[in-house]
Amino acid sequence: MGFPGARLGFLAAAVVLLLRGGRAGIHSWQRMIGCQLSKDGHKQGYFQYGYDGEDFISLDQKTLTWTAVDVRAQVTKRRWEAEPFITQNTNNFLEKECIQLLQKCVLYGKESLLRKEPPLAKVSRRIQYSGMETLICGVYGFYPKEVDATWRKDGEVWEQDTFRGGVLPNSDGTYHAWLSIEVDPKERDRYRCYVDHAGLPEPLILAWVEPAFVINFGLIAGIIGVVVAAVLIAAGVTVYIKKRGRNVYRAASATSQDFESPQMS
Secondary structure: OOOHHHHHHHHHHHHHHHHOOOOOOOOOEEEEEEEEEOOOOOEEEEEEEEEOOEEEEEEEOOOOEEEEOOHHHHHHHHHHHOOHHHHHHHHHHHHHHHHHHHHHHHHHOHHHHOOOEOOEEEEEEEEOOOOOEEEEEEEEEEEOOOOEEEEEEOOEEOOOOEEEEEEEEOOOOOEEEEEEEEEOHHHHHHEEEEEEOOOOOOOEEEOOOOOOOOOOHHHHHHHHHHHHHHHHHHHHHHHHHHHHHHHHHHHHHHHHHHOOOOOOO
């Protein structure tokens, strides 16, 4: 990054920490940088440091001064503010180089970052032992992350008794969310789930709908198969009995002939 003054200050602050009461052992020294460019051209950024996992010092862009968190950071604050080029170079980086890098990232990733994937939504129901019902509004596959989903009763936003599961990422880069509400079954038809998103031409308005009866062809096929098998088994038993009956009759006939008295000539 092209801000030698800030880099020099970064190293100087680390040395000061070690020389002024720093505990022996391994320590961490972190830096976090970011910038934002609004649609109206307004630029904003942050440039801050952390020591051993805690906030240490940060730049105030409005006053071009450094905000120290503790006594140790006060030493670094005085040293940096005594050398104005450190603060000026840091602020120049946030307003120029950082913004340029941000614009390049947006340009290269425009197709992905600026795309709009509209959400799909569905309302399901869970019956409770108390006799109440929980209506769950699931919202799936949307991008960008920002989504406005609410439960409404008679058209009015109904935050009481509403529970939200948060907006979570999917493996394909889209997001999903859910929100539920506890209702009296007698008043179920008064509730609607409203979903508004940048990818939608107009908000989705959903209510719980009784699932339509669906013919289970697999179950029907299974029943037919059992019936056919039973018929075949019955037919096989009948044939076996008939054949066995004929064989017994033939055997009996042959035996009776053997025991007949010879005719007198």
